[in-house]
Amino acid sequence: MRPFGYTRPAGLAEAGTAAAEGATLIAGGTNLLDLMKLQVAAPERLADIGHVPGLDGIEETETGLRIGALVTNSALAADPRIRKGWPVLSRAILAGASGQIRNRATTAGNLLQRTRCPYFQDPASACNKRVPGSGCPARGGVSRMTAILGTSENCIAAHPSDMAVAMVLLGAEAEIRAAAGTSRRLALPDLWRVPGDQPDEETTLQPGEIITAVHLPAPRGGAVQAYRKGARRNRDAGTGCLARP
Amino acid sequence: MQITLSVNGETRGLDLDPRVTLLDALRDHLRLTGSKKGCDHGQCGACTVLMDGRRVNACLVLAAMAEGAEITTVEGLGSPEAPAALQAEFTACDGFQCGYCTPGQIMSATGMLGEAREGWPSHVSPSLAGPVSLSDGEIAERMSGNLCRCAAYPSIRQAIAKAAALPDETVAEAGE
Ligand SMILES: Cc1cc2nc3c(=O)[nH]c(=O)nc-3n(C[C@H](O)[C@H](O)[C@H](O)COP(=O)(O)OP(=O)(O)OC[C@H]3O[C@@H](n4cnc5c(N)ncnc54)[C@H](O)[C@@H]3O)c2cc1C
Numbered sequence A: 001m002r003p004f005g006y007t008r009p010a011g012l013a014e015a016g017t018a019a020a021e022g023a024t025l026i027a028g029g030t031n032l033l034d035l036m037k038l039q040v041a042a043p044e045r046l047a048d049i050g051h052v053p054g055l056d057g058i059e060e061t062e063t064g065l066r067i068g069a070l071v072t073n074s075a076l077a078a079d080p081r082i083r084k085g086w087p088v089l090s091r092a093i094l095a096g097a098s099g100q101i102r103n104r105a106t107t108a109g110n111l112l113q114r115t116r117c118p119y120f121q122d123p124a125s126a127c128n129k130r131v132p133g134s135g136c137p138a139r140g141g142v143s144r145m146t147a148i149l150g151t152s153e154n155c156i157a158a159h160p161s162d163m164a165v166a167m168v169l170l171g172a173e174a175e176i177r178a179a180a181g182t183s184r185r186l187a188l189p190d191l192w193r194v195p196g197d198q199p200d201e202e203t204t205l206q207p208g209e210i211i212t213a214v215h216l217p218a219p220r221g222g223a224v225q226a227y228r229k230g231a232r233r234n235r236d237a238g239t240g241c242l243a244r245p
Numbered sequence B: 001m002q003i004t005l006s007v008n009g010e011t012r013g014l015d016l017d018p019r020v021t022l023l024d025a026l027r028d029h030l031r032l033t034g035s036k037k038g039c040d041h042g043q044c045g046a047c048t049v050l051m052d053g054r055r056v057n058a059c060l061v062l063a064a065m066a067e068g069a070e071i072t073t074v075e076g077l078g079s080p081e082a083p084a085a086l087q088a089e090f091t092a093c094d095g096f097q098c099g100y101c102t103p104g105q106i107m108s109a110t111g112m113l114g115e116a117r118e119g120w121p122s123h124v125s126p127s128l129a130g131p132v133s134l135s136d137g138e139i140a141e142r143m144s145g146n147l148c149r150c151a152a153y154p155s156i157r158q159a160i161a162k163a164a165a166l167p168d169e170t171v172a173e174a175g176e
């Protein structure tokens, strides 16, 4: 890992300021630390939001559920309300990673995890996402885990999250706080950009913005929900995932 | 930076580079070498410890991030004279060959049995509503974050099943 500074903001305001000033947020760390060890990510400063209060609860709202950004994947999948009303979300989460990873992985960190494209993860390879303009060896290369839809000439990387597939299907919205303290809601599909000619720009988040929660609309009564993942092993990124309400 | 870690009930102050992971802090700075480094990327489970009672990969946590949490390593689980139930069953069932993955397997199983007691479903649970019954398939799925290069899996699962069949209190007590 490259050297970095470490801070623990006490609250959202402090975290927002740190992020606006260029610090990289770290929550569970299961994706970011992995990439830092590979030197795919080399942040100068980490702001550890793992202890920011008020982000680790699941609350009932008038329209459904509000899931705090720091709720772990384990806690979300095991929540009795989710298991009953939004079972496809539990199923999608449980289809991924391992018990240990899910105990650390957070709701926001999961949405914002980076692609597991082998060329992106290998600093010795060209990759338009990592080094804009360097090329995309995944095209015509090892591409069994890459995307079929939403690709471009410049990038065929897939988003690896199982959880996100279910969240999108369920009509979830991200609650996002700007460094100035204002808050906005964004339908999840609008959180991510398709690669187009700027694969390095992955999300529509502005500098200093923090995801504070994900909102799930009320469950659709009576719907049968299922999640199917095609992968060699569960821990691997899916080569294809299907969810149906 | 100054970091205070709480490990197996003891508080230890350390002066560490922010880059040091919890795993390296345990092994290289606190000389608790029970937790092993297999892959250093969250894939093998050899480094599994409990953090506030939950199993995690110590290689994917910075020591600085663990400040304030209660860490339990295999050294804190039991002793040769008074082994925890899982330690005793791994020995009785030959739940290992070379033993490299064993501390991680035992810590992971300790966390896993707690999750099952709380009724957490798994990927292979037929119903999300429960109850959890720890069949061989359930144990295999719930332990899938722990690899064993010697492929001692059948006896690992047997040791866990035997510990799981003990009254809750025995396992909980041993896990303290
Ligand atoms: C061995 C292994 C196997 C895996 N298998 C699977 C799998 O099968 N399926 C699957 O879906 N996933 C899988 N994963 C990925 C895992 O789900 C993610 O690593 C995890 O969800 C990331 O969450 P985190 O909290 O640890 O994120 P972090 O690593 O802390 O952060 C990830 C990113 O999100 C940003 N971020 C975090 N929180 C916020 C916030 N509140 N606001 C703004 N930005 C934020 C960080 O800056 C960083 O860029 C696997 C991971 C590993 C290591």
Ligand code: FES
Pocket (backbone or CB within 6 Å): B036, B037, B038, B039, B040, B041, B042, B043, B044, B045, B046, B047, B048, B057, B058, B059, B060
């Ligand atoms: S060393 Fe941590 S999971 Fe392999």
Ligand code: FES
Pocket (backbone or CB within 6 Å): B095, B096, B097, B098, B099, B100, B101, B102, B147, B148, B149, B150, B151, B152
């Ligand atoms: S006993 Fe050798 S790796 Fe598991």
